[in-house]
Amino acid sequence: MKADPQNVLVGAHYLDGNHACGEGGIAAGCKFFAGYPITPSTEIAERVSRRFPLIGGVFVQMEDELASMNAILGASWGGKKSMTCTSGPGFSLMMENFGLGLMLETPCVLVNVQRGGPSTGLPTLPGQADMMQARWGSHGDYEVIALAPDSPQESFELTIHAFNLSEKYRMPVLIMTDECVGHMTEKVVIPPPEEIELVERKYSDVPPGEAWPYMEFDGEVSPMLPVGEGHKFHITGLTHDIRGYPVINSEAQHLNTRHLIDKVKKHADDIIWLEEKDIDGADVVVMAYGISSRVMQPAIAKAKKEGIKVGQIKMVTVWPFPEKRVKELAEKVKAMIMVEMNWGQVYLEMERCIAGKCEAHLIGHGGGTVHNPEDIYNTIKEAVK
Amino acid sequence: MAVTEIRITGFGGQGVILSGYIIGKAASIFNEQHATLTQSFGPEARGSACSAQVIVSDDRVLYPYVTKADILVAMSKDGYMTHKNNLAKDGIVVYEKDLVPVEEHGAGVKNYGIPATRFAEELGRKIVLNIVMVGFLGAVSGLLPEKALRKAVETSVPSGTEELNLQAFDKGYQYGKQLVETAEVTA
Numbered sequence: 001m002k003a004d005p006q007n008v009l010v011g012a013h014y015l016d017g018n019h020a021c022g023e024g025g026i027a028a029g030c031k032f033f034a035g036y037p038i039t040p041s042t043e044i045a046e047r048v049s050r051r052f053p054l055i056g057g058v059f060v061q062m063e064d065e066l067a068s069m070n071a072i073l074g075a076s077w078g079g080k081k082s083m084t085c086t087s088g089p090g091f092s093l094m095m096e097n098f099g100l101g102l103m104l105e106t107p108c109v110l111v112n113v114q115r116g117g118p119s120t121g122l123p124t125l126p127g128q129a130d131m132m133q134a135r136w137g138s139h140g141d142y143e144v145i146a147l148a149p150d151s152p153q154e155s156f157e158l159t160i161h162a163f164n165l166s167e168k169y170r171m172p173v174l175i176m177t178d179e180c181v182g183h184m185t186e187k188v189v190i191p192p193p194e195e196i197e198l199v200e201r202k203y204s205d206v207p208p209g210e211a212w213p214y215m216e217f218d219g220e221v222s223p224m225l226p227v228g229e230g231h232k233f234h235i236t237g238l239t240h241d242i243r244g245y246p247v248i249n250s251e252a253q254h255l256n257t258r259h260l261i262d263k264v265k266k267h268a269d270d271i272i273w274l275e276e277k278d279i280d281g282a283d284v285v286v287m288a289y290g291i292s293s294r295v296m297q298p299a300i301a302k303a304k305k306e307g308i309k310v311g312q313i314k315m316v317t318v319w320p321f322p323e324k325r326v327k328e329l330a331e332k333v334k335a336m337i338m339v340e341m342n343w344g345q346v347y348l349e350m351e352r353c354i355a356g357k358c359e360a361h362l363i364g365h366g367g368g369t370v371h372n373p374e375d376i377y378n379t380i381k382e383a384v385k
Numbered sequence: 386m387a388v389t390e391i392r393i394t395g396f397g398g399q400g401v402i403l404s405g406y407i408i409g410k411a412a413s414i415f416n417e418q419h420a421t422l423t424q425s426f427g428p429e430a431r432g433s434a435c436s437a438q439v440i441v442s443d444d445r446v447l448y449p450y451v452t453k454a455d456i457l458v459a460m461s462k463d464g465y466m467t468h469k470n471n472l473a474k475d476g477i478v479v480y481e482k483d484l485v486p487v488e489e490h491g492a493g494v495k496n497y498g499i500p501a502t503r504f505a506e507e508l509g510r511k512i513v514l515n516i517v518m519v520g521f522l523g524a525v526s527g528l529l530p531e532k533a534l535r536k537a538v539e540t541s542v543p544s545g546t547e548e549l550n551l552q553a554f555d556k557g558y559q560y561g562k563q564l565v566e567t568a569e570v571t572a
Binding site: 012013014016124180183184185186187294295297298299369370373 | 406409410413414419420421422423424425446447448449450
């Protein structure tokens with residue numbers, strides 16, 4: 001299905017990453033936004049709140065982040081594509097109901113414009129230190145999908161992609177951007193609606209009285225039940241069976257959690273999106289995501305100029321982690337390097353997958369600004385020694 | 386690959402960010418270049434130190450911040466003092482003449498001053514001083530075509546204020562042009 005022309009602000013704009021993210025949601029057909037303002041994410045809400053009245057969307061400023069996350073889950077079950085945005089402390093508050101969204105298998109999009117943490121941290125400066133919280137911040141066992149844009153243009157495009165993934169896999173999807181990208185203004189080209197491909201929600205065609213909210217707990221996606229069309233159904237955050245009723249025992253827990261995990265793991269090849277360059281014959285491979293994958297470019301170019309064989313992987317999706325690819329590469333290269341604005345989070349996954357087969361290096365720092373390309377260059381040089 | 390790093394500094398409320406926005410928009414939307422604008426601000430807004438950074442380049446901008454400013458636009462003394470030592474060897478300083486006491490920066494660096502606030506007041510609204518500065522910068526730096534900058538001003542200011550802002554731009558641009566021409570004659 002193509003985007004609705006009334007939602008798409010076609011043309012070349014000079015926008016910051018947050019505004020572009022809001023436009024991406026709108027182009028994807030989002031019609032419900034609930035949020036609570038927090039720096040550096042507020043511009044997303046501002047954008048949406050100004051645009052929604054023109055296109056028949058509903059914007060609600062909620063009392064807090066817990067309620068915001070819950071409201072978008074309710075709106076999604078009510079039949080609307082929905083999203084929220086937050087940062088740092090707000091992301092912590094959304095974690096419980098993010099888990100509820102995963103458990104209920106509810107499509108929606110949550111944007112975290114990362115700032116420095118923990119706690120209040122650095123409200124106006126960038127960080128990438130919520131990556132493990134994105135992966136494990138809610139309680140229990142599950143898998144997540146997280147995307148990381150490196151520019152306003154990608155903020156627009158990946159927000160559409162996040163909505164598509166959320167509908168395809170019937171789950172909340174995370175956009176893990178950061179203050180630098182969120183507050184960075186660049187040209188954003190919004191294509192005509194016929195060039196924007198959208199995944200529409202699948203609804204069950206089983207008649208009322210015979211349908212359950214889930215079909216099988218087999219790692220495949222069940223169509224949702226529409227509301228207001230005669231279906232009477234129950235959904236719960238308690239461990240449940242496919243009828244949506246609580247079943248409090250270990251067999252049901254096994255089926256329910258395996259399903260949530262397998263839904264992502266079985267389709268990892270479809271979900272994972274890597275942009276690779278110069279991997280063949282590389283001695284060292286540099287991995288990064290979001291703004292760090294952009295800032296590493298001058299360092300890699302400099303190293304190449306000096307004859308160092310360096311390949312690169314930009315992780316457009318960070319979660320699920322590209323285990324298979326890292327394991328393959330670890331057999332072939334001398335070293336792999338992770339560049340991220342934290343003291344080593346996604347690095348831990350890279351190191352786990354490398355499992356001693358090659359060297360693992362981290363170029364990390366506490367956040368507050370992006371990496372100095374010189375530091376990245378020095379580590380590349382060190383790694384090939 | 387031509388890259389120009391620009392830092393614009395002043396206090397919150399002077400329109401520092403909007404001037405950066407206009408320069409970036411002129412380059413990327415109306416001159417087929419790449420331009421990345423970033424901004425730094427404290428939790429405070431009006432009256433506190435405020436700075437915008439614009440990188441204008443023929444290729445994609447990879448590192449989004451200024452390392453050495455090719456152009457430093459100073460609308461406040463504080464902003465100038467904070468950033469004056471981070472200039473490229475052949476950089477230029479574009480400053481508000483009545484607010485910023487500039488120093489000599491060594492052989493390669495050129496200083497261009499304009500009483501932008503006074504000009505803005507003469508036009509009727511002090512608030513357009515940032516647009517006077519943009520016009521002035523356009524003329525003394527030759528960074529971007531006048532047409533692209535004018536178009537960016539016109540499409541970036543609140544509707545209903547286009548005419549006033551374009552007057553402010555022209556005032557700054559003309560003053561800058563004359564200043565450069567006079568300098569060339571005396572040189």
